[in-house]
Amino acid sequence: MLAELNELKVYFYDQRNKRFIRSVENVSLEVEEGTVLGVVGESGCGKTVTALSLMGLVESEPGIIGGTFFFRPDDEDTEEIESTILRRLCTKENYRKERMLNLFCGLDDYVQFEQSPYTIIKDSEKWLRRTNRVMELVRGKYISMIFQNPGQSLNPFISVGQQLQRTIQRFHTEMDKYEIQVYAEELLRSVRLRRPEVLMASFPSALSIGMAERVIIAIALCSDPRLLIADEPTTGLDTTNIHRIIALLEELQMERNLALILISHNIRIVSTIATDILVMYAGIVVEKGSRADVIRTKRGPQHPYTEALASSVPNDSDIKRGKRLREIPGSVPNNKKEMDACPFLERCPYAKGALRRKCRSACPEPVEVSPRHFIRCYRFYS
Amino acid sequence: MKRYYYERELPNIEKFYVPLSKRASVRDVVSIGFGLFVVSYLVVFFVISITNSFIKDPMEIDISRMFLPPSLEHLFGTDYLGRDIFSRIVKGTEAFFIPGIISISISTTFGLLFGIVSGYYAKYFSKIIFYFLNIIDSIPRIILILLIIVLFNPSIYLIMAFVGFSSIPKVSSYIKSKVDVLKRQHFIEAGKSLGLSESSLIFKHIVWLSSKSVLVIQATLGLGETVLIETSLSYLGIGVQEPIPSWGNMVAMGKDFFFQGKIWLSTIPALVIMFTIMGLYLLGDGLNSIYNEKVSR
């Protein structure tokens, strides 16, 4: 087990309307070494916030208010990190037998809940300072992230080569200038970019969007991380580029034994390379399991949202007949009110009759319908 | 069969564009409230003074009532000739009200015109318009005014028209930068493809919807500046002359009696000047802060 996130809760406070927005509620995920976890969901369901909180980049008030994130950094350096972090953490609970460290340690000391009136008290400044001290050792070096919209992720004022070299310098302090340059060119070649010498001198504005995406992947990989989080790397690209980038990610992942978290709204793309899939809706995980379980071709349990997502992508026979596509009526609820009912209730084609009353009563808990396959739906309560 | 996309909770949170009423902070509300109060009393005073009603005659000399301190009958007291100071203050608004309107009308109208032309048709007109505007802008304003007064001895209306004229470059450059940015926005191209005429695009979309804030703010600040200039000039004895009251010359006349203990003769007009200018500038500042604030605070 490389990384394990348990019961992550991220709330934001809306000043104007004086209420909490439940951005992420009780999300848990696990990533094994060398596997690909696909996170699927529409825009606004909290997947980007989850990714940012894994990197410790959530800064708004109050932000992360609950959960633990156990992560196992590299074996060789673990002793060093352990001692520095442990000295700061000073508790044994935040350290597990398998040499995993809780990167959100001490959260309980900074957060308090009060039930009535519903308030959350959090010392955000101190918490941010502490998280930053811990995360700085880990971020970029062991966990890397690539963001949406590649055109805006590169600094437009300095050349591609300089950006790459500066990042390499930060992580590989033992290399000298010449070695850094060689390593940079090697990185660019590893992401299948032709003529890296020319590319190093050019500026981001000269790159096409596919090339910019590859440069960003190269920058993210320069420290040889154990976990790469890719937040919607393919949105806005055309179909041919999407397949090339996904193929590239798969190759890199296999070469370097990298664990990858691939976030997207397109379940078909994710299912091409994912080993496990997580489906999110309105801030909660509605289905979690291996790829075979979640994307099934024969009959088996599946959350109605996953079903709807999978069928909104046309397959070949649908295209030839030119029929209407199956669509999910309505849109994602964006006023995240109290979780007093299943959030998918209004759009669910199965919520009828007696079942509907159950769906309206409370948010369903995850049910293990088969080994390591969890679904949050009252249809599968036995 | 009609199918509606039923939205369970109709979104009522303004995510992106927040209308003004929700964006204001307490400080802005106070500034704008104060500024509006100032504007309203200016208007009221002006109307009273030109209709010559409700107040005592500001020119009526009554030596028996010299140097009366503020009381219920004479709200601000009387001056060295027994004239009621409050009614003189009211009358004093006449000195700058109409000239101020003239000044801001000139600066905003021509500023808008030059700004639009040099912004929208930048290729042809931008350089040449700004060449002339920069010449105007480079001469310090007070020197210009004093020069004009010495040379031509004009009335206050002409002086203020000139002040307005000298503010054109600033307004133009604000409008031009706004137009420059907006012209490149995609919705202008989309509007063109719909078939909107150029004049409709410029006046409705660029000016009215997106730039009127700049004009309103420049107008309020311009009015504040007018008050400042007019009171300074009449304090120096150049503007409105005795016995016609102006806040500036009241301060000037009253200063001789300040150390005799009759402080209200010059202090009260001075406070009124400060109050008014501060109110106008705060109005401009508050409006600026709510119009131009980025959405997320």
Place this chain on the structure above:
Amino acid sequence: MEKTVEVQNLFKYFYSDKRDAVIKACDNISFSIPRGKTLGLVGESGCGKTTIGRMLMRLIEPDSGYIFFDSMNLTGMKEKQIRPLRKNFQMIFQDSRSSFNPRMRVSETLKESIHLYRDVKGKELRDEILMCIERVNIHRAMLSHFVGNLSGGELKRLEIARVLSIDPKFIIADEPLSLLDMSIQSQIVNLLLEVQINRNISILFISHDLRIVRMLSHTVAVMYGGRIVEYAQKSMISENPLHPYTQYLWDPKSSDFYVRFMESGCVYKNSCRLFHQKGFPYICSKQQPALLEYEKGHFAACHFAHTG
């Protein structure tokens, strides 16, 4: 059948700043769209399809060639003459968020577009706006909201409503689906299907996704490097794609080739699978293949189209 739009021999080249590189956005493009039919234009980003759309809307001028609309020659006309004609052809943009002035409300936007070409007032206007909104399935309570507050899918639907309120004869849809989530894409695709069925409008549907284009169009043209490399009815494109690029678009998971060769000859040879398989035949480097008719109504530009 009466041809609504006809394009002949369009050329548009862009020159880089230093005048040393030329980008051939449109290289001898010709096609026609009959009344009430949809032409799908497919290609990667940078192949010139957006340029064609903007030239048809007369937002940019072609270097040479002709554009006919309802047998009227649009090419030489000035802006003043074209403006009244814009009632007949309209465009849906890729990024709908930036096509609206965010300070206007939804009802005001529709009012503006209706008033451009028709004089409707009062109650009739309100009914018209309501009808436009309901046709695209937006809830009527959204009418008073500011445009800036709508979500991506709603904005796209609003843009379609705005274009339909003008009632044009020809619509150009420039990559309408690319920035939307998959679930919203299906809603918009269904909406476009409805529009096609209920109204007799010709549509030019520009996209990079051949599958969706195949669903929505009657005829498909595949573009690469500024040229049309295949042109056929929809059934023929899926059953018998002749050009290797079309075959690649159907199944992008097949492996990728790139070899750098001279610029002359076929535009596709650098990435062409057939070029590699056949050992780099000379004819592909020498001559750009012409669009030849291989079956009735099925054109392809490849020297080896009948093989592979």
